[in-house]
Amino acid sequence: METPGSQSSLHRANLERVVRAVRLAGSLTQAEIARTTGLSAATVSNIVRELKDGGTVEVTPPRRAAAGRAASR
Numbered sequence: 001m002e003t004p005g006s007q008s009s010l011h012r013a014n015l016e017r018v019v020r021a022v023r024l025a026g027s028l029t030q031a032e033i034a035r036t037t038g039l040s041a042a043t044v045s046n047i048v049r050e051l052k053d054g055g056t057v058e059v060t061p062p063r064r065a066a067a068g069r070a071a072s073r
Contacts, residue, residue: 014039018047022057 003009017037022028025036034044051057 014043015047015050018044018051019056027060 014037017039018033021033021036025032028036030041030044030048033039033048034041037044039047048057048059052059
């Protein structure tokens, strides 16, 4: 059982925010997930990696943009 306010309960809440955002919007970049959820880019990156490793989400290769860093969906 998770203690309210613990690191594990915060992690679970953040994970649920990311999953909910993707379910509602469909394909999103990590930057879009961060803006939608209000989570930091680093937190989103870690959660997406965890969800990908667990088979919950699929990450598609980035498209090449005209300039700047390409975004994975």
